Amino acid sequence: MLQSATRAFIALLLAGLIVAAWLALDGGAGEGAAPAQQRTRDIPGDALQLIVGRGVVRDGGLAITGYRRQEGREHAVAIWRGALQARDYDLLRYDIQAAPATRLNLTWRRADDPATVHSRPLARATLGAAVVTLEEEADWRGTIVEVGVYATAARGDQGLFVSSLEFAAADAAGRLAAHWASWSGFRGWDYTSINTLHGTLQEKDLSPLPVAAAWAALASLLLFGWGLLRRRQLPGAYLAAWLVPWVALDLLWQAELQNQLAEGRDRFGGKTMHEKHLADDDAYIYRYIMRLKRDVLPQQPVRLVIAHDSRGHNLERLKAQYYLLPHNVFNFGAGPSRRGYARGDYILLLEDTTDPAYHPERGKLIWRRGLQMHAELVDSDPMGRLFRVTRRPWGGRES
The missing domain is CATH 2.60.120.260 (Galactose-binding domain-like)
Incomplete structure (x- = not known):
C-alpha cells in the first residue's frame, strides 16, 4: 500500500510539473x-x-x-x-x-x-x-x-x-x-452549476477539466513506464493517479458552492419575501407588476393576455405571468383567437412588443394576423403598456 502511494505521489508530482510547464509556456x-x-x-x-x-x-x-x-x-x-x-x-x-x-x-x-x-x-x-x-x-x-x-x-x-x-x-x-x-475565482452560480464545474469566465478560457485529465493521464503513463522498468504494476497507484485530480476538481466545485452560499446570505439573508424579490435579478419586473396590481388592475382576478415578441422560455414574459397571479393569465405568445376575448379583459404588451400595434385614433389593437380589438390604454411604462378591451369582439366571450 505504501509503495503504491509513494509511486503515485512521485508520478503525480512529475506529471504536475510537466503540465505546469506547459501552462506557463502557453x-x-x-x-x-x-x-x-x-x-x-x-x-x-x-x-x-x-x-x-x-x-x-x-x-x-x-x-x-x-x-x-x-x-x-x-x-x-x-x-x-x-x-x-x-x-x-x-x-x-x-x-x-x-x-x-x-x-x-x-x-x-x-x-x-x-x-x-x-x-x-x-x-x-x-x-x-x-x-x-x-x-x-x-x-x-x-x-x-x-x-x-x-x-x-x-x-x-x-x-x-x-x-x-x-x-x-x-x-x-x-x-x-x-x-x-x-x-x-468566483464567477457566479447558474442552473447548471449544481452538477457542473465551469471553471472559467469565458468559453475560450482553458477549463481545469482537460488539465486535470491530462495530469491524470500523464501520471498514469509515467506509472506504466515505471512498472515496465520494475516489472511490476501497482493498480492502487493508478487509482490514486486518477482520484487525486478528481478530488482537486471537487474541491474547486466546493469552493464555488461556498462562495455562492455567501452571496445568497449577503443578498437575501434576513429579508422578507417582498424584500427578497426586490433584491433579486428580476426586481425590475417585480416592481412593475406589483405597481400594476396595486394601482391599475382590479383587486378581483381578471383575464389578462400577455403579448411579447419572444417565443419559448423568455424570462420577462414568464416572470410577469408568475407575479400577476392570482389573475387568470394567458401567456402563449400570440394570444388567443377572437373567441377567447371578452369586454373587460386586459392585454399587456410587454416591453417593446410590436404585435399587436395600437392605433389610438381608432381605439384599436391590430394584430399582424388580421385580428382587431377595440381597446383603451390604461397604463404606459417603459416595461410595457396595459390595455383594456372596451367592446366584445364578434364571436367573443361574454363578460
Whole structure:
C-alpha cells in the first residue's frame, strides 16, 4: 500500500510539473515586445475617474459608494485615460474588494476605434491573487487609450473598493497565476452549476477539466513506464493517479458552492419575501407588476393576455405571468383567437412588443394576423403598456 502511494505521489508530482510547464509556456511572449523589466504600468485606484455612480478617493484607491440603477441591477464605471501598447502589457493584476454578488468587468478602448468599448469579465479572487492574461483577447491590440472597471451589484449599498490595476508583461509565473485565478475565482452560480464545474469566465478560457485529465493521464503513463522498468504494476497507484485530480476538481466545485452560499446570505439573508424579490435579478419586473396590481388592475382576478415578441422560455414574459397571479393569465405568445376575448379583459404588451400595434385614433389593437380589438390604454411604462378591451369582439366571450 505504501509503495503504491509513494509511486503515485512521485508520478503525480512529475506529471504536475510537466503540465505546469506547459501552462506557463502557453502563449509565449509577443513578437517584438519590449524587455519584461520595462513593461509594468501601475494604475492606482485614486487615478480612476468615476463616470457612472458615486464614490470617494481614500487610502490611495477609489471607493464606490453609489450606483446607477438599470434593469434591476446597480451599475458603476470607473476609467483611466492614457496610452498603453497592448503587446507590452498583456497581463493584469487587480486589487478590488467587492461584495459577493458584485460582477466585475475590465473595459478598454483602442486608439484605432475609440467609439467601441471592449470588455472581458473578471473573477472575484477567493483563493489567491487576482490575475488575468490578455494574450488571447483578440480586441486587446494596438494602442489602448482607456481602461476601466465596470461593476454591477444587486443592491445600491454594496460597497466596492478599487485599490489598483497593474498591467505587466505576461511571463511564466503570471500565466500560471492567471490560470489558477480563473479556475478558483468566483464567477457566479447558474442552473447548471449544481452538477457542473465551469471553471472559467469565458468559453475560450482553458477549463481545469482537460488539465486535470491530462495530469491524470500523464501520471498514469509515467506509472506504466515505471512498472515496465520494475516489472511490476501497482493498480492502487493508478487509482490514486486518477482520484487525486478528481478530488482537486471537487474541491474547486466546493469552493464555488461556498462562495455562492455567501452571496445568497449577503443578498437575501434576513429579508422578507417582498424584500427578497426586490433584491433579486428580476426586481425590475417585480416592481412593475406589483405597481400594476396595486394601482391599475382590479383587486378581483381578471383575464389578462400577455403579448411579447419572444417565443419559448423568455424570462420577462414568464416572470410577469408568475407575479400577476392570482389573475387568470394567458401567456402563449400570440394570444388567443377572437373567441377567447371578452369586454373587460386586459392585454399587456410587454416591453417593446410590436404585435399587436395600437392605433389610438381608432381605439384599436391590430394584430399582424388580421385580428382587431377595440381597446383603451390604461397604463404606459417603459416595461410595457396595459390595455383594456372596451367592446366584445364578434364571436367573443361574454363578460
